[in-house]
Amino acid sequence: AQTVTQSQPEMSVQEAETVTLSCTYDTSESDYYLFWYKQPPSRQMILVIRQEAYKQQNATENRFSVNFQKAAKSFSLKISDSQLGDAAMYFCAYRIPFFSGNTPLVFGKGTRLSVIA
């Protein structure tokens, strides 16, 4: 069974600084997708960034980037120039590919990020 582990229950960062959230996963699949989702307090979960396992290049979305280490089964999220609006729970998630049919996400337990003004 696939598992996703986030070892940092809570993190904090100063506004405008950079923070890295860690995620490791376990799978026997060779092709899969990894995601970081953001869940602000009392608000719905939104996709921050995704990474296809077959791509060697790390995904980037504006201030958000990932460090994907396939051999180590590691998938960390870096947030640059942190803003107050980045404060939220961040979930790392895994999903097997579409050609297997629509599949559910497997989530980690989350990391609560606080941004200090």
Added chain:
Amino acid sequence: EAGVAQSPRYKIIEKRQSVAFWCNPISGHATLYWYQQILGQGPKLLIQFQNNGVVDDSQLPKDRFSAERLKGVDSTLKIQPAKLEDSAVYLCASSLPKAGTGRLYEQYFGPGTRLTVT
């Protein structure tokens, strides 16, 4: 486009009572998911529908939970009777992989229903 709608947003019930949650997915989305998010944990899949058929309900406690998706659109999740450990946020998500959109694989989440069982 309109997002995934869920109601109610909050519900407080006593143990052994019943409760129902409603989800309206994004128009045209064939796949609908119900996740349970217990405080301090990540969401866990309860059931997945493809149109009005069940794809995966292996983690649904079928002795007390039931779900349906009539006509392949709206869905209802019911708990009867509720237990204290059912206190959680129940998230509904939908997706429709479409070739060429660049949004393949993305699931869109609703705001969730926070259930408190006392």
